[in-house]
Amino acid sequence: MTEASAQARLTPQFCFSTVALRDFLRLSRSTVDDSITQSLNALVTPAKAGFDPRSTASRAPHGPRQPIGAAACEDFKGKVLFPSWQSRSDVLTYCSLVATSPDPDDPEIALRASETEKNRDRIVDERLDPYSARFFPREARTEQLANLMRQERGVEKIVRSRTWAVLGERCGTSPIDAEQALDTWRREQQKSSPQRELGT
Known part of the structure; x- marks a missing residue:
């Protein structure tokens, strides 16, 4: 088992x-x-009569499982x-x-804080760069x-x-x-x- x-x-x-x-x-x-x-x-109890070699002589149709x-x-x-x-x-x-x-033991806590601080200082001008407002902060673990x-x-x-x-x-x-x-x-x-x- x-x-x-x-x-x-x-x-x-x-x-x-x-x-x-x-x-x-x-x-x-x-x-x-x-x-x-x-x-x-593996839980199915084998036949009480034992193995009959004649049972392999012909292929039996696949019936319902025991x-x-x-x-x-x-x-x-x-x-x-x-x-x-x-x-x-x-x-x-x-x-x-x-x-x-x-x-409190997250090894990337300082890195995320640094990225957030840099994001605050960014200049966003969507006329010049339509993607400049995008910011994807790193996920905490x-x-x-x-x-x-x-x-x-x-x-x-x-x-x-x-x-x-x-x-x-x-x-x-x-x-x-x-x-x-x-x-x-x-x-x-x-x-x-x-x-x-x-x-x-």
Whole structure:
């Protein structure tokens, strides 16, 4: 069975390192969500009678996929899928908080202040240069992170929806959507271990 992705160590440096952040999210998604069909195929119990060599003599038409037992599906969701989703949710929530917090350690704060000061001293004459009024200030790294978090939350929503649809095909459809199922799992986890905190 596929393992749940490991929890990232949550620090502001991790969030501002967009390469590390994107690598974590990409690896977590590829390990569980992108390979959901293979993971579910591995849950199917082999035939009790064993392998029959005559079964390879002719090609059988592609019929419906073999359903997976309810216990195996629940085990997969509880031990692999939901922990992976929760791990990514923790990262997205933490980094979104970092993006909305003051950033006194921003290495480009002096450069942005200098650019803004130079912009105040510019002479703008749109008759001579129609582009002279344009000024595009450098984005603070918190703004860049906030934009990245919006994009990644959109990607996460699409990935989870697709995974939940595949899971519904193989394990039986659920009356609740992916987010509601994850919330239910979270509540069950909190009941069994109330000391669980964000990022630990």
